[in-house]
Amino acid sequence: MKIPNRLLNDGHLIPKIGLGTYQIRGGQGIDQVLSAIQDGYRLLDTSTNYDSEGIVGEAIRRSGIPRSEFFVTSKLPGKYHHYDDALLMIQESLCRMGLEYFDLYLIHWPLPKIGLYVQAWRALITAKKLGLCRSIGVSNFEPEHLDKIITETGVTPVINQIEIHPYWIQKKLLRENEKRNILTEAWSPLGRGNSILQEKIITDLSEKYQKNVGQIVLRWHVQRGVIPIPKSSNLNHQRENTDIFDFSLTSKEIDAINSLSKPTGRIDNQDPNNYEEFD
Numbered sequence: 098m099k100i101p102n103r104l105l106n107d108g109h110l111i112p113k114i115g116l117g118t119y120q121i122r123g124g125q126g127i128d129q130v131l132s133a134i135q136d137g138y139r140l141l142d143t144s145t146n147y148d149s150e151g152i153v154g155e156a157i158r159r160s161g162i163p164r165s166e167f168f169v170t171s172k173l174p175g176k177y178h179h180y181d182d183a184l185l186m187i188q189e190s191l192c193r194m195g196l197e198y199f200d201l202y203l204i205h206w207p208l209p210k211i212g213l214y215v216q217a218w219r220a221l222i223t224a225k226k227l228g229l230c231r232s233i234g235v236s237n238f239e240p241e242h243l244d245k246i247i248t249e250t251g252v253t254p255v256i257n258q259i260e261i262h263p264y265w266i267q268k269k270l271l272r273e274n275e276k277r278n279i280l281t282e283a284w285s286p287l288g289r290g291n292s293i294l295q296e297k298i299i300t301d302l303s304e305k306y307q308k309n310v311g312q313i314v315l316r317w318h319v320q321r322g323v324i325p326i327p328k329s330s331n332l333n334h335q336r337e338n339t340d341i342f343d344f345s346l347t348s349k350e351i352d353a354i355n356s357l358s359k360p361t362g363r364i365d366n367q368d369p370n371n372y373e374e375f376d
């Protein structure tokens with residue numbers, strides 16, 4: 098399946114859907130990423146925190162597909178926000194992956210209470226100048242964090258990767274990203290396979306379009322201008338999750354899915370203003 102692309106604000110292209118790799122690990126993880134690649138995935142999302150950088154790099158090599166066809170993303174852990182540490186970590190991550198550059202490198206969480214994310218952003222800017230990353234962006238940034246790095250460095254991220262699924266639709270932050278010409282990626286786009294997929298609105302649409310519930314939710318993301326990165330280690334799910342470019346939901350149906358949103362809809366209550374990373 099050939100996945101279409103979108104244009105980033107720095108002129109590079111990014112696939113409209115990618116593979117998340119949180120909890121894909123080890124030898125079996127290599128096979129799981131490889132099956133996704135063989136199925137057409139080119140955007141592969143990893144992070145130092147996932148312990149999957151090595152296996153994602155290995156799957157790329159085993160695929161035999163030229164490096165240039167991939168769009169590889171990794172993320173900077175919070176404990177490396179100091180400028181010098183960040184630059185070293187980016188190089189260490191590239192070594193773990195066995196790659197010479199990242200297509201996209203993100204600050205994983207802003208950690209505003211620690212308050213070093215502007216330093217980290219300066220390191221990403223330098224890494225881009227050095228050719229270690231083609232594009233640079235952020236994850237879990239709120240508008241005030243975006244404005245701070247843009248004002249202090251003059252460089253706008255290409256992507257803000259944030260939690261989005263039908264229980265947490267992020268209407269306001271989507272608009273804020275758009276206003277700044279930043280594309281939005283959705284993490285946990287399927288709500289980690291929770292009860293979202295059993296909601297009647299979703300199951301009715303699944304019947305109407307003869308698409309499964311995951312495909313309905315992923316199509317909803319794409320039509321909202323969002324790039325979802327569903328994780329799946331299951332070959333059938335991987336295949337189904339990219340088969341979403343041959344049908345369209347109506348704007349009423351998009352609104353109906355939006356209405357599933359809850360004020361406390363985050364999966365794990367990970368508020369970027371308070372969330373501390375796990376190591």
Ligand SMILES: NC(=O)C1=CN([C@@H]2O[C@H](COP(=O)(O)OP(=O)(O)OC[C@H]3O[C@@H](n4cnc5c(N)ncnc54)[C@H](OP(=O)(O)O)[C@@H]3O)[C@@H](O)[C@H]2O)C=CC1
Nearest residue numbers: 117118119284285286287288289290311327328329330334
């Ligand atoms: N920047 C950040 O802070 C964060 C980034 N992420 C990134 O986002 C990615 C995706 O988020 P994640 O939290 O993994 O959750 P997802 O919403 O992608 O859900 C993954 C779960 O859904 C199941 N699943 C996948 N496809 C289907 C389908 N078609 N039908 C039913 N179930 C399905 C998977 O099971 P199975 O494997 O069996 O298919 C798995 O249990 C991560 O892997 C990671 O790369 C995640 C969290 C935070």
Ligand SMILES: O=C(O)C(=O)[C@@H](O)[C@H](O)C(=O)CO
Nearest residue numbers: 119144146205365367374375
């Ligand atoms: O998966 C990620 O990218 C994270 O940032 C983690 O916080 C993850 O969401 C998690 O829930 C760890 O418990």
